Amino acid sequence: MSLAFEPRYSEQYYKVPFFNIYLPEYVEFGKIRLLLGEEYNYKFQRACVAEFIAMMFFVIMCCGCAMVTLNLSNPNLMMVAASFGFGILVLAQFVGPLSGGHINNAVSTALFIGGRVSFIRMACYTFSQMAGSVLGAFFLWSIFGDSWPAARAFGSNSWDESVFTGGQVFLAEMMGTMLLVYNVFATIDIPTAGGGPLGVYPIAMSVMVAHLFLLPIDGCSINPARSFGPSLVAAMAGIGGRYYHQQYMFWFGPLIGAAITAIIYEYAPLKPKKREGKDNMEAAIFLATKKRGDHGEILEDEEENDGEQGGADGNGNGRRQALPTDEEDYDPSL
Numbered sequence: 001m002s003l004a005f006e007p008r009y010s011e012q013y014y015k016v017p018f019f020n021i022y023l024p025e026y027v028e029f030g031k032i033r034l035l036l037g038e039e040y041n042y043k044f045q046r047a048c049v050a051e052f053i054a055m056m057f058f059v060i061m062c063c064g065c066a067m068v069t070l071n072l073s074n075p076n077l078m079m080v081a082a083s084f085g086f087g088i089l090v091l092a093q094f095v096g097p098l099s100g101g102h103i104n105n106a107v108s109t110a111l112f113i114g115g116r117v118s119f120i121r122m123a124c125y126t127f128s129q130m131a132g133s134v135l136g137a138f139f140l141w142s143i144f145g146d147s148w149p150a151a152r153a154f155g156s157n158s159w160d161e162s163v164f165t166g167g168q169v170f171l172a173e174m175m176g177t178m179l180l181v182y183n184v185f186a187t188i189d190i191p192t193a194g195g196g197p198l199g200v201y202p203i204a205m206s207v208m209v210a211h212l213f214l215l216p217i218d219g220c221s222i223n224p225a226r227s228f229g230p231s232l233v234a235a236m237a238g239i240g241g242r243y244y245h246q247q248y249m250f251w252f253g254p255l256i257g258a259a260i261t262a263i264i265y266e267y268a269p270l271k272p273k274k275r276e277g278k279d280n281m282e283a284a285i286f287l288a289t290k291k292r293g294d295h296g297e298i299l300e301d302e303e304e305n306d307g308e309q310g311g312a313d314g315n316g317n318g319r320r321q322a323l324p325t326d327e328e329d330y331d332p333s334l
Helices: 042-069 078-101 103-111 119-144 166-188 201-218 224-236 249-267 281-286 304-312
Strands: 013-015 022-024 024-027 032-035
Touching: 013 119, 022 103, 024 103, 032 103, 042 224, 078 201, 103 119, 103 166, 103 224, 119 224, 166 201, 166 249, 224 249
Parallel strands: none
Antiparallel strands: 013 022, 024 032
């Protein structure tokens, strides 16, 4: 007698990039289906580079705006919040068709839990975003030096422990991230192609609203990868502050908020009934007008497909049709 939540694995396996490990395409627990592995090809690599570049610019422009604005004689928080909101809007336009425009590993985590992207993509996006955040912070260090009078830790997040407790900051970060992730899922699931007439604008505005709420509390993270780079580089530059021992909060708060939102939205009755199936941001918003096959899959241009064939299979990192039965060195438990 099989249990209702007994895992069922796909027969299709994919090699994990850089490791001799294979993951199934998906695993199912009852009605819950999580994507695990996928083909590591040119498009996948290009998407990771896009996330790296987007996060680099996000840190340079948005954290840089915070450093400049807070140095004014009469700083305006709306300017900082708007830079983060419109920064997402601008960056999503050029990386969206390439990677889906996550630019936030909390969003990537939520889309994995919601069954929209694979575990491998979530992990690779996270490392790409973290690396982009570090490089962006290095650019800020080069531009402003280590003695800039305001937000001198390159926009690192921190809070005044004499005003707010860790629990209060956790709840604030969690709620701000939930607002963002709800808008991400809702925009993806709008039945109109391309996320409706507003496109990614509601997502960008949710980032701005969250910043208006969180800036006076802790500088607003809702994006662990964005917080990671400035904090690391500020530590390397020897800039003092509270951000050293508070960095953990800007991971736990956003990631837990993203996970809760994905579970509530995807597996509770909040998902719109008009849209069947599950799309990711790239397919539902940025490539919504592309030609699709009989099962809703995006049909690639022949020229692009030809360019990816060799890259996927020639280096041994492509798809694996099924698990071999005669390979002694393969351990399915991995």
